[in-house]
Amino acid sequence: MSTKLPQVRVLAYNGEDIGMGFNSDSGLAIGTALDFDEPTRQAGQEAQATAEIITAHDSLMESLGVSAEAKGRYGFASASLKVDFSKNTSYNSVSTFVVAKMVVNNQVLRGRNFHLKEDARQLLSANPDAFSTAYGDSFVRGHFRGGEFFAVLRITSLDTAVQTDLAVTLQAEINGAVGGGSFNGKFNEHKNEAHSRAEFHVEYYQKGGEGKEEIGTTTTVDEVKNRLKSLPSAVASHPFPYEIEVATYDTVPVPVPTKVWQDAFVVATADADRQRLRYLQKYNDFTFATEHREFFENPPPDTELRAAAQAYARATDAVTRHAIRLSRGEFDPPQLFDPAAVDPPLQFPPFELHRRVGGVERSYADWYERRNQPGILSDDRKLVNQIAWAVHDKIDNLEGILDPHGDPLKTEHMRGEALAQAVSDIDRFEVAWYPDNMGITSVAHLPAMVPKDRLTELVITGNNNDGALTNLQGVEQLEKLEVLNVAGNRIGQIYIPARLASLRELDVSNNELRDISALGQYPSLEVLSIGGNQIADVSPLASSVKLKTLNLSEIKVTIWPDDKPVEKMMVKTEYGVWSVETHDNPLQVISGLDAVPGLANPFFSADQFNVRFGVLKDGPEAQFHGRAERIGLSDRFAVHLVRAGESIEDEWRLLSVGRDPAGPLAMEAFEAVQTFPLGAKLITLISPAANFLIWTAALEGDVAITQAGATYLKESRFITCDVEP
Secondary structure (H helix, E strand, C coil), X not given: CCEECCCEEEEECCCCCCCCEEECCCCEEECCCEEEECCCCCCCEEEEEEEEEECCHHHHHXXXXXXXXXXXXXXXXXXXXXXXXXXXXXXXXXXXXXXXXXXXXXXXXXXXEEEECHHHHHHHHHCHHHHHHHHECEEEEEEEEEEEEEEXXXXXXXXXHHHHHHHHHHHHHHCCCCCCCHHHHHHHHHCCCCCCCCEEEEEEEEECCCCCCEEEEECCHHHHHHHHHHHHHHHHHCCEEEEEEEEEHHHCCCCCCCXXXXXXXXXXXXXXXXXHHHHHHHHHHHHHHHHCHHHECXXXXXXXXXXXXXXXXXXXXXXXXXXXXXXXXXXXXXXXXXXXXXXXXXXXXXXXXXXXCCCCCCCHHHHHHHCCCCCCCHHHHHHHHHHHHHHHHHCCCHHHXXXXXXXXXXXXHHHHHHHHHHHCCCCEEECCCXXXXXXXXXXXXXXXXXXXXXXXXXXXXXXXXXXXXXCCCCHHHCCCCCEEECCCCCCCCCCCCCCCCCCCEEECCCCCCCCCHHHHHCCCCCEEXXXXXXXXXXXXXXXXXXXXXXXXXXXXXXEECXXXXXXXXXXEECCEXXXXXXXXXXXXXXXXXXXXCCCCCHHHHCCEEEEEEEEHHHCHHHCEEEEEEECCXXXXXXXXXEECCEEEEXXXXXXXXXXCCCCCCCCHHHHHHHHCCCCCEEEEEEECCCCEEEEEEXXXXXXXXXXXXXXXXXXXXXXXXXXXX
């Protein structure tokens, strides 16, 4: 569905003059089609100041007003100094950030009596498309003038409790809730302590007042407060444009049809913005680690850290160039950014940084007692509440636990102690999604809340929404973890594990993965689901010698009543009408997996083989015979079959190979699969042209046979194949 442009929008200022045309796709001002009367200046001013704790990179960009989501355009593709400032904030995943800002608004300055120039009128009459190319779909109607000041204050400590306390104190001081010097006193107390080693840094930006646009650093909170206080009077005398008012041409007597946004462009630009933020944060993480090794566990040598930072700097530049090309309409249709398509392809470091935590580690009781206090991160609060919900049925009457003297803080502490006792026995944790709990983006502190030497199963599935997990930091500390399900999030990269030696089952389907090289290094991995990502090459899994089940696509099967009309991707069986949805990968290479004993079968090992194909209940006489030939090195096969003058030309795609007979379709309809021999593999294929799934029981060697299948799904298609010497 396309979105109609609103008639009037407010966008970030990027050097545009009043009256200039505006291209909404590119976010750039172009030729001027309109004449107008000069605006009259008016007095009046409005100033707003805030200080807030930032917990996510995209929240920081939105607070600074340079994110695609915040302004509907690519601010970072411009050359403004404010964009440089947003890059210099050094946002990383270790520190806590406080953003202090003030925006001063003078009265809006608008042009008057807009009317079409004669040459533009002639072009519009002769060629409306050429008019849109020359003058865009909108024009700059006015300037919002004033000034703005932003300070990004970074706080880091080995003791996360100290780090949070300093951030809350700093936020309160800037907002005027506490007296001067509160933060400085606390910071000076902690900066030289061995267990806390507090660090503080400020990067600020100002536009408005005398002088040029300015970026700077300071070590004092007082300078930040003084600049906030003095900005309104400075901006009253020396304002700068900070936003523009853009109107479509149908707001003046110009007969230009309104242009619509294209879904593909919106998706591609939003994806580029997310990837850029991820790369930029990784660059900042590695750069920060070269300067402050003490905040990380066993960081690699500085040469490797610098090389990693440069790799992500190159990736940031590459995705930025991609976004600029998108904005200029150079892709038709718009394309998602693909790191492998960069020349030469981007290479990312094979390791991840792990935060070192000092101080006294909190118990779950401490987390529970503090969960609603200011400064506790939203992710941590949600995790604490989720854990409480997971164990609440082990406590007879949690609400009945009360301090005898009515002290609410002591009551919370007593309840936290009771929950902590139950949590100490937890070996499985699943995040249950409900409205108040949506948007967990980090589980970094989860190991401090649960018994990390006991937890064996962790399930945090999402809906690919904007608040889903983007990384697995913290999970590596769960040393006993055997089962991990993080399907449906926004995880873009997985690193070689440092400690997850016991992990047997991993589901990372429906995420944003492109490279799975690290997954081949998990020593105990037996079951892996990777459907619904952007993976082109699965050959790194050749080193996963214990792998027994591999789901290349995520399959959703729905059983409808018998009277349901059979439509595309449906098959009628004795159990009803089955509809099938798949979430795939753009697979190009699946070579090498024939070396994995638990996966070896003709669909991995052979480029061509003989095929017999049919429906079980129809018997041998109804079978088709022919050949299947692999397409390139991919998971797809061109199939040529004949039967008594009939022929089938089809393309089959491999969805999964597993030792569990139910494979990805573990449903009640498969109760009878117990007749499968103990060593069976179930191979799942799909035929888009013929609209059905094919199940194959591979029992021995290179031969796939189906006797066991006949006992449980007689309507099922089957395939047998043999590889010629």
